[in-house]
Amino acid sequence: MEVGTSCLHKKYTSNGLSCCIVDPRSSWKRKIGTLSGFEQYPLFRGRRNSIWGTVRCASLGSGLYPKPRRRPTPIPGNFDVGPDLDDGRLAKSANSGLCQQIENLVFFRRYREALELFEILSSRDGGSDGGGGDVVGLSTYDSLVSACIGTGSVGDVKMVFRHMLETGFEFDQYMRNRVLLMHVKCGMIIDARQLFEEMQERNIVSWNTMISGLVDAGVYEDAFRLFLLMWEECSAASARTFASALRASAGLGIALSGRQLHSCVVKMGLSTDTFISCALIDMYSKCGCISEAQWVFDEMPEKTVVGWNTIIAGYALHGYSEEALDLYYEMHDSGVKMDHFTYSIIIRICARLASLEHAKQAHAGLVRNGFGLDIVANTALVDLYCKWGRMDDARNVFDKMPKKNAISWNALIGGYANHGQGNEAVNMFERMLKEGFVPNHVTFLAVLSACSYSGLFDKGWQYFESMTHKHKIKPRAMHYACMIELLGREGLLDDAFALIREAPFSPTANMWAALLTACRVHKNLELGKLAAEKLYGMQPEKVGNYIVLLNIYYSTGRSAEAAKVLETLKKRGLRLLPACSWIEIKKQPYRFLFADKSHPESDEIYRRLDELMEHLVEMGYSPNGKSLLPDVGAHEEQASIYHSEKLAVAFGLTSTPNGTSLQVVQGHHICQDCHTVIKLITRVTGRYIVIRDASRFHHFRDGSCSCGDYW
DNA sequence: TTAGGGTTAG
Numbered sequence: 001m002e003v004g005t006s007c008l009h010k011k012y013t014s015n016g017l018s019c020c021i022v023d024p025r026s027s028w029k030r031k032i033g034t035l036s037g038f039e040q041y042p043l044f045r046g047r048r049n050s051i052w053g054t055v056r057c058a059s060l061g062s063g064l065y066p067k068p069r070r071r072p073t074p075i076p077g078n079f080d081v082g083p084d085l086d087d088g089r090l091a092k093s094a095n096s097g098l099c100q101q102i103e104n105l106v107f108f109r110r111y112r113e114a115l116e117l118f119e120i121l122s123s124r125d126g127g128s129d130g131g132g133g134d135v136v137g138l139s140t141y142d143s144l145v146s147a148c149i150g151t152g153s154v155g156d157v158k159m160v161f162r163h164m165l166e167t168g169f170e171f172d173q174y175m176r177n178r179v180l181l182m183h184v185k186c187g188m189i190i191d192a193r194q195l196f197e198e199m200q201e202r203n204i205v206s207w208n209t210m211i212s213g214l215v216d217a218g219v220y221e222d223a224f225r226l227f228l229l230m231w232e233e234c235s236a237a238s239a240r241t242f243a244s245a246l247r248a249s250a251g252l253g254i255a256l257s258g259r260q261l262h263s264c265v266v267k268m269g270l271s272t273d274t275f276i277s278c279a280l281i282d283m284y285s286k287c288g289c290i291s292e293a294q295w296v297f298d299e300m301p302e303k304t305v306v307g308w309n310t311i312i313a314g315y316a317l318h319g320y321s322e323e324a325l326d327l328y329y330e331m332h333d334s335g336v337k338m339d340h341f342t343y344s345i346i347i348r349i350c351a352r353l354a355s356l357e358h359a360k361q362a363h364a365g366l367v368r369n370g371f372g373l374d375i376v377a378n379t380a381l382v383d384l385y386c387k388w389g390r391m392d393d394a395r396n397v398f399d400k401m402p403k404k405n406a407i408s409w410n411a412l413i414g415g416y417a418n419h420g421q422g423n424e425a426v427n428m429f430e431r432m433l434k435e436g437f438v439p440n441h442v443t444f445l446a447v448l449s450a451c452s453y454s455g456l457f458d459k460g461w462q463y464f465e466s467m468t469h470k471h472k473i474k475p476r477a478m479h480y481a482c483m484i485e486l487l488g489r490e491g492l493l494d495d496a497f498a499l500i501r502e503a504p505f506s507p508t509a510n511m512w513a514a515l516l517t518a519c520r521v522h523k524n525l526e527l528g529k530l531a532a533e534k535l536y537g538m539q540p541e542k543v544g545n546y547i548v549l550l551n552i553y554y555s556t557g558r559s560a561e562a563a564k565v566l567e568t569l570k571k572r573g574l575r576l577l578p579a580c581s582w583i584e585i586k587k588q589p590y591r592f593l594f595a596d597k598s599h600p601e602s603d604e605i606y607r608r609l610d611e612l613m614e615h616l617v618e619m620g621y622s623p624n625g626k627s628l629l630p631d632v633g634a635h636e637e638q639a640s641i642y643h644s645e646k647l648a649v650a651f652g653l654t655s656t657p658n659g660t661s662l663q664v665v666q667g668h669h670i671c672q673d674c675h676t677v678i679k680l681i682t683r684v685t686g687r688y689i690v691i692r693d694a695s696r697f698h699h700f701r702d703g704s705c706s707c708g709d710y711w
Numbered sequence: 712t713t714a715g716g717g718t719t720a721g
Contacts, residue, residue: 174713177714205714241716243715243716282717307717342719347719347720380721440721
């Protein structure tokens with residue numbers, strides 16, 4: 001069956017196609033991959049014992065669904081909740097049963113109350129009798145399914161589903177799909193898999209629900225497999241199916257499969273569907289094809305708010321923050337009403353651009369347009385203020401949030417950690433636990449780095465050990481790196497090295513880098529050399545590692561080894577780029593190369609730089625930690641960071657009232673074509689400053705690299 | 712017939 005040709009002319013109904021499968025298990029053993037070309041990807045090839053691979057399914061018993069029968073007649077009723085319910089008490093009206101009240105509550109989205117009422121009902125004798133003569137029928141169960149989806153509670157799902165089974169409720173296709181959806185939406189993907197597997201009859205909605213659920217659960221590979229199987233079993237797919245399959249492609253980051261889906265969509269005449277267009281934009285941008293995403297966006301007949309959001313998020317995802325901001329203003333001019341998604345995206349872009357002016361406008365717009373309580377946008381705001389070092393503002397936004405989740409806590413704890421307020425980070429972490437929030441690996445990364453940064457040695461170890469024993473979270477490489485840093489700060493280099501060897505996985509570059517940093521500080525050349533050599537072996541393309549190794553060899557007088565390193569560099573075609581900094585003054589970018597003397601006032605600039613550095617050192621600033629050993633003349637990232645810091649000082653971008661340090665915290669945006677650092681953000685006394693930003697003239701929107709011209 | 716689809720935060 002060729003998707004691109006004949007199969008598209010097969011019988012296809014957009015409203016749904018019933019697919020009767022006599023023995024699903026036997027059919028699942030058949031070869032998959034009927035879509036033209038999909039077989040070529042290793043991901044979708046090879047062993048497959050079952051459609052779910054090796055995932056174990058929780059036992060729900062078999063034969064959950066008896067043979068369908070005619071649906072019970074819905075209970076008629078008035079959808080007005082009534083004043084007695086508003087008081088939180090049960091209705092006493094003689095003709096208003098509990099079932100009806102449950103349905104009414106759900107209609108008004110009062111899910112929790114509806115489920116509490118159902119709990120009372122189900123605890124009564126018989127279960128199926130609602131006390132007032134009510135029979136829990138399809139319409140009530142349907143409402144309860146909506147209530148469970150609304151609360152997202154696993155306990156509620158179990159309660160409702162158990163009641164359905166115990167009372168002998170007879171499921172029809174509609175209710176089978178609704179129950180499947182209930183499990184999927186509440187994150188019970190293993191149970192949902194089994195329910196789907198045990199379905200004796202499935203229609204297009206069942207397939208779509210399951211595929212979408214797998215995508216939601218992040219099991220993209222299985223979602224795509226199921227999509228392929230659907231094609232084989234049903235020869236049909238709707239726009240909804242493609243939307244989910246595109247999400248799976250986006251999750252996998254496989255542009256080729258996404259392109260094939262795009263081709264299918266066009267041939268099926270679905271390319272004007274708004275949902276499909278948005279899914280395509282998202283898929284292309286997440287697969288790194290931003291120009292194709294832009295093309296799909298341009299072709300959208302009606303550009304919806306989701307379309308705008310998706311393309312803006314796409315540009316932001318690839319570091320094109322200025323372009324994303326331009327699009328945001330274009331969106332504003334187009335008259336499309338922004339939603340809470342828009343503000344969340346924009347606030348994050350502002351955080352990255354270090355643009356307080358735009359951030360303030362976005363914050364104001366968020367509140368003005370009624371999204372001031374949105375958890376995602378507020379979390380983005382907390383992160384933004386943290387990045388700006390405005391911890392009071394961050395805390396203020398956080399405290400006013402009506403609902404919080406682990407991500408919100410992580411943003412704040414991480415903020416305190418990054419600003420050296422280790423004790424505050426630890427206090428917030430303790431409060432998070434006390435309030436019943438479940439920490440995750442990001443939380444521990446934040447709190448461990450806080451302990452490391454602030455020298456809270458005992459606390460750090462206590463939390464690190466609690467990860468495994470109390471919270472059942474397996475420490476990852478970054479957690480180990482934090483602990484290595486923690487030990488390193490105490491000068492316990494042998495213990496740090498022992499931790500690397502004892503890790504239950506192969507040491508990563510981050511772990512060796514943490515050890516190397518500690519070795520620099522404590523002048524342990526032997527161990528430092530070992531760590532640098534490990535890094536050199538693990539990241540052979542990273543020029544920075546060669547520099548470190550070169551520095552170590554030069555400092556110990558090992559010129560022969562140093563020469564070998566330089567030779568290796570030459571063989572590999574790696575070149576040491578001169579350090580370069582940009583700074584924007586009154587919208588005019590200025591560029592300075594390392595040791596650059598081309599500026600007409602360079603003598604004055606360097607004199608001023610030296611003066612300022614002396615002044616900074618007097619106040620306690622220490623530029624160490626960047627290089628243990630003398631420079632070798634040619635520089636790359638490490639040297640350029642130091643260069644940028646000096647430049648920041650030279651242009652008066654810092655005030656160091658109490659001898660604070662300058663620290664690069666934002667990482668680098670590196671050109672994928674030429675591996676040049678095109679953007680660098682430096683934090684200077686709590687302020688975030690874009691100290692180097694070549695992105696607007698480095699790349700064009702079609703992705704071509706302009707570094708040849710620029711350099 | 713109902714039910715199933717796209718974008719956001721650490």
